Amino acid sequence: VHQHEEERNRLWRELHDETAQVLAALNMQLGVIAERSDEALAPAVGRARTLLGEGIKGIRSVTRDLRPVALDDLGLLPALRALARDFRESGGLEVTFEVVGELPALEAEAEAALYRAMQEALSNAVRHAGARNVRVTLAAEGSDALLTVADDGPGFPEDAASRLRSRGGLAGIRERVTGLGGHFDIGSDERGGARVRVSVPGAETKRLSEARAE
Ligand SMILES: Nc1ncnc2c1ncn2[C@@H]1O[C@H](COP(=O)(O)OP(=O)(O)O)[C@@H](O)[C@H]1O
Ligand SMILES: [Mg+2]
Structure with missing residues (x-):
């Protein structure tokens, strides 16, 4: 898959x-x-x-x-849960997935961006961090949806921000998310592991800000 x-x-x-x-x-x-x-x-x-x-x-x-098939088949939350399950089963990764608050309605592009961000962060947790446990939360943040993926590996290297080469997976996520009017950042969580945060505006906010821009 x-x-x-x-x-x-x-x-x-x-x-x-x-x-x-x-x-x-x-x-x-x-x-x-x-x-x-x-x-x-x-x-x-x-x-x-x-x-x-x-x-x-x-x-x-x-x-x-080309949007993720699971999104159309299942809808956002079940698709993200299925993604967590995939990594649990094939990657041996302990993934918890939690939804916090009442999420805003999201446009199809925003949902796809969240899905790809979670997928990239989980592959990175396996490939680069050798992580065992990953916490994923999707939270309502004002009128945005905020996805946080935090692993228990050694964290991003010092120069990670500059190493986000324009062609890497995270650079692609950053481009995709900022293109939608959202935010992207990397850092470390309280355990010292890598943390990736991605937010996308809710459909209503996006519509309003586009109307203003015209
Ligand atoms: N979870 C993580 N823990 C530690 N380092 C990471 C993690 N995710 C990414 N990195 C570092 O950031 C770099 C960029 O990641 P990414 O953009 O996904 O590119 P790629 O996976 O193709 O190397 C990686 O090469 C790695 O050095
Ligand atoms: Mg990667």
């Missing part, structure tokens, strides 16, 4: 972070060309932009389809 989901996540990132960005940049360049070129070229440039728009839409629909 992990492997399949990791592959979907990798594809999602490739399409969302790379291909879609390149097409968006291309669209801007075509805009510049349209402004500077003579009238005779305008219809051709217009057609090119329409085609590009179609391509961008196509990629969006694929990235939508």
Whole structure:
């Protein structure tokens, strides 16, 4: 199950972070060309932009389809519980999962980001920390949902923040979460183990802040 989901996540990132960005940049360049070129070229440039728009839409629909299957099958909380169970069974990791408070309604993208964040933090707890116990909490924090994953390993290395290379798993999570208007941070919990925190805005807050930005 992990492997399949990791592959979907990798594809999602490739399409969302790379291909879609390149097409968006291309669209801007075509805009510049349209402004500077003579009238005779305008219809051709217009057609090119329409085609590009179609391509961008196509990629969006694929990235939508690449969200974790468990989310659609089960819904957020059961999907996260199933993820905890997977790691317990295949990773030998003792994972506790706790929900605190009344969670806000979340958009599909925010749910997927939480799922991927938990998945990445749990794989890291196995791979990098040799952890035995991991505590996961999902809490209502004002109108946000805050996910905390804390393990009992040795904690992040000193230079971890600078080592979050742009291509690593956590860097991808950070990008994904901040892109949704949420927050990401790493640190250590009271036991000294690694702690990853990710928050995403509730659907209502997100809608309001987008309306303000327009
Ligand atoms: N739970 C953890 N405990 C200790 N160190 C960690 C933990 N998670 C990540 N790290 C450190 O942070 C780095 C970046 O993690 P990540 O972005 O997931 O990249 P990757 O897993 O591909 O190395 C890791 O290489 C490791 O040094
Ligand atoms: Mg990783």
